[in-house]
Amino acid sequence: MAENSEFVLVNDLQSCFNDLKKHSVSFKLGQAQPTVGDEMHNPLHQQFELILTKIEETLAKQHKESEEYLKVISMKASIIYEKAKILLSENLLTPSKTLLEESLELIKDFSDHPKVAFLHMRVVNHLTYVLSRLGFLQEAKELLLRAIEEETKCSPEVFSTDDLFLNTKKDPKVSVTKLNRLTINNMQMLAWIHARLGETEDNLKVQHDILQKQLDSCEGDVLRWAESCFRLGGMFIGQCDWPNAMYHLTAAESILNPLEVALIPNPEIHVAQADLARSWIYYGLQLFESSRKSLISKHIESDGIESEVLKKNSGSSESSSSKNPYHFQGLEIELPKAIPTGLIKNCDQAKGLFAYLQKWMKRARLYYTLRDFPLQYVNLCLDLSELYRFVAFYEEDIELQYAVQKRRYDALETLSNILREVRPSCYMAVSVELTKELIEVQMEMINLNLKKLHRPTQGVFQPFHNSIELIRYFIGPTFEAKEDVLKKQMYALSAIHGKLNDVALSLNTSTEPSSVKDSEEAGSSGPEANEEKTEKIEDNQPENETEEIKKE
Known part of the structure; x- marks a missing residue:
């Protein structure tokens, strides 16, 4: 008789759950409908109350140490979680937060159980999102850190509310995919919270761990992985961590090149290659600028300040090269030897970097053409002008400096003439910037002419x-x-x-x-x-x- 009563209760819960799914499609919790007695009622809310009442009746008949009790507890927590999701979709953050906290409180002592682990991860994921929306970043960070640490120790058996109520068959591959995606989602949430709190180092580490997780699990799109990789390289550039920036840019290149060589008919490959080329150009410009500032400070500031500047720009590279905490496991990457991994100190290094970046400049122009992307094309030409300026800065011979500036002037003048004739509207948008660049180059050339004129006659005065x-x-x-x-x-x-x-x-x-x-x-x-x-x-x-x- 006891088994028959339990079977009836299970059937009642299944029927209530099916009715709940039907009502969730037609109604919203934030809406109410008037009745004949001028009272307001919500069919979806009533259905939630009905199924929770059934669960409470079933829960009262179970022993706390039994597996059935744990299953019914997880059912209750899952229903409350589904209700919080609907409220969140209606942008009702505070009620959703209350329900998610209630659901988490029910299962927090069973978070490592195979039937509860995945539900616990889902509740934490949504709760931390709501907390971050409400401004409770530190609390959300602590929840995510504990959840991510526990995710590596569990092997869930239940992956959805349907699995609890309807006993659906589970595909092992689909289950593993769900687990990996939820884990990566929690890590992405943690990285976003680190960024909001200004914890740059922790943000970089979590971003790298996400890429490593995707690489190990073979989850996600290859192009999206490469794009995330060179964007992470851009974040390292912002921290003047040149070795790690170069490493991640090269890693993205090693993923994209085989796709391009295979001639796969996917236009997104060309977009990703062009964006990677722009990332390399950004790397070169920032490295040149940082090196130039260090050389100038060497002649202006004191030795103490100079050593501090050099330590700031190159200290991170030394530490990263010794520990290698940001290198991918299972991915062989050969770094380019033609470009320096630290600050540029002489003309040979500057020329080597310029030659390497010129290759990427040509690759970027293959996609960002003047016809289709005029503004991006102009920006690439201005970036090339900046590269010429940095190379001229490192040249010691005045004649070679003048030759570099002449090439810079010719490139800018050619661009100005082409835009004036072919793209007048684009020329009007960038004419001020182009004129400024041309005047700057002319002044540099005049200065070099005067230096050439008066250099032999040192006793002219x-x-x-x-x-x-x-x-x-x-x-x-x-x-x-x-x-x-x-x-x-x-x-x-x-x-x-x-x-x-x-x-x-x-x-x-x-x-x-x-x-x-x-x-x-x-x-x-x-x-x-x-x-x-x-x-x-x-x-x-x-x-x-x-x-x-x-x-x-």
């Missing part, structure tokens, strides 16, 4: 200094120290000194308003014209000053 000393010697001992004579002497010397300073500034500085026009003529007419102007200054200026002194 010596005649001016000699004339000043001669005048001071001539005036000093011959005149009496009368007040009016001293005033004339001081006026003459100040006038000479001011004009000589103007000449010096016009020769050495290309940014003064009075010297821009002369400098442009020097850059356009070549070294010969500059030499003629210098000779005129050297020949004529001292004579004019001597005549003025004689008048005094």
